[in-house]
Amino acid sequence: MTYLLSALLMIRVGGTYNVSTNESKESPWSIIRGMIFGGVHYLRTSLFGGLVFLKLSGGLMYGGIDVLNVSFAERGGEEGKSARLGILFATMGIGNLIGPLVADRFTDMTQPRSIQLACLYGFAVSVFGLFMMSLFRPFWVICVLSGVRAMGSTIVWINSSLLMQKFSTPNMLGRVTAMDYALALTGEGASAVVAGVLQDRGLDAEGVTLRLAIFGTLLTLLWTFYHFSGKGAGFKEGPKRARSNDNLETLSLAHSHSDS
C-alpha cells in the first residue's frame, strides 16, 4: 500500500522531467550500453569525477556501525536490549538531524569549495566520534558519541550529493548519482562484513571501532590532500573552472590521453 501511495503522490507532482535528447535509432541494448559507458567516461574525464568516491569512503568508515550497535546494546543482558538499541538509533537520528543543519550555515552553493570542505569536516567529526567510542564504555557516552559520528556521516552524505548535483550536467546526473549510490552501498556492505568478521574472530566492539577510526583517519588525510591540492571542488580560482562542459575539461582529457 505504501508503494501505491508513493505512486499516487508522484502522479500529483505533475509535469515532465525528461532530460534525454536521444533521437537515436539504435537497438535498446546498444543505447543502454552506450549510456552506461558514457556515464563512466564522463566521470573519468571530468575534473570532479573523484568526488563519487566520497560516499564510498564514508560508507567504508561507518558501514560497520550497525553491527557494532548490536554489540553495544547487548551489554547489560538480553533484558532491555531492544530499548538500548532503540536509544542508540535515536541518538543517531538526532545526530543526523543536527549535522546538516549545522553544516548548512557554513556552506554556500556558489562556493563549491565550501561544500567540499564541509565533507572534510564531516569525515573529521566521524573519525572523532569513532575514536572516542573506542575509548569509553558507559552506554550513555556511547549514545552521545554515536550521535556525533552520525552528524559527520550525514554531513558527508548530503554535501557530496550537492557536489554531484552542482557539477553534473542534468542529462548525466542520473548515471552519476547511480554510480555514487552503488559505490556507497558497496562501501557500507564491505565495512559491515569486515566488522562482523573481526568480531567473530574475537575482537571486542571497541577494538573494531578503533580500527574503523584509524582507517577513517587515513581516508580523511587522503581527502584533505585531494582538497588542498585543488582537486574536485577544491580550486581557489572560483567556480568557473568547474563548469562541466568547458573546453578546459576537453583539454584535461587531451592531456590525460596524450600522457598515456
Add this chain to the structure above:
Amino acid sequence: MIALNDVKGNKSTILIQPKETHLTGIDTTYGSILDPPKEAAKPSVQRPNDTGKPIAPASLGSEDEDGAMGDDGVTYLELLQRNKPFRFFLGSYIANHMGEWLTYLASISAIEKIQRDSGMETTSRAAISTLIVARLTPIILMSPFGGVLADGRDRRKSMIVLDVAGAGVALLFIAATRRKSIMMIYMATFLQECITGMYEPSRSAIIPLLVPDGQGLKQATTLSVLAWSLCAAFGSASGGFLVSLFGIRTCYCKLQDLVFRLYGDVPGSGPLTTLCVLSFLQSLIV
C-alpha cells in the same frame, strides 16, 4: 590530434581546436562533457507551478555570472510552503521508503517464523546474512541501469511505474509467507531491491528539476536525506522502545485500534490519511 578508444572500443580521433571539439565515433547522443551545445534536440522538462500550470524548464543549467547555480535564499519552511511539487515528492519518498523498510522487517520476521515453525529454536544468522546479501547485491548491480533510466526517460514517470512494480512484488511476499518458503522470500527481496536500484537514481536526479533555477537545491537535498534518515532512525528507535515495552503483536494491535478510534472521529480524515498513519505506525513498531 590524439587517438583514444571510444565507448564501443573503436579507435577514435580527437582534434583539439581553440574553441571547438570534434569527436568521431564517441556516442554523444546523451550528452557528454565534450558535447558542443546542441540546438536541435532539447530536453523536455516542464515543472508545474502551484496552480498546476506548466512553467518553463526549471533548473537546467541555469547559471549565474560565475557559472554556478545561484545560491538559495530560501528557508526549509519556505521551500515546503511554496513548492507544491517538492512537497508531493517528499511525501512520496517517505511513503516509498516506509514500504521498503516494512517489507524488509516483514521478511526478517517471516524467516524467523518459518524457521520456528520448522522446529529451529533460534534464527539462523546465515539466513539473515543471505537476506542482507540478497538486498545489497541487486541494488549495486541495477544502479547503472537505474542511471540510464533516469537519464533516458521521464524521471517522474519512471518512479511511478517502479512504485507500482514495487507494490506488485510486495504481493510475492504474501505468497511466500503463505507457502512458508524462505527461498521465495529471497527471490521477492531480490526483485524488490532490483526495483530500488532502478528507482534511486531517478529519485536523486529529479530533485534539481523540482527546484526552480536551483533555488533551494541545498534545502531540498537536505530535506530528502533527513526524511530518509529520520524514517530509518526514529522508526527503529520507537520500534525498539515499543517492542521492549509491549511485545510485537500487542503493540501492533493496540496501536491499530487506537488509530481507528482517533481517526474515525476526526472530521475530514479520509481513508488515505488513515492509511498513511497506519503505515507510519506499522513502520514504527514492526
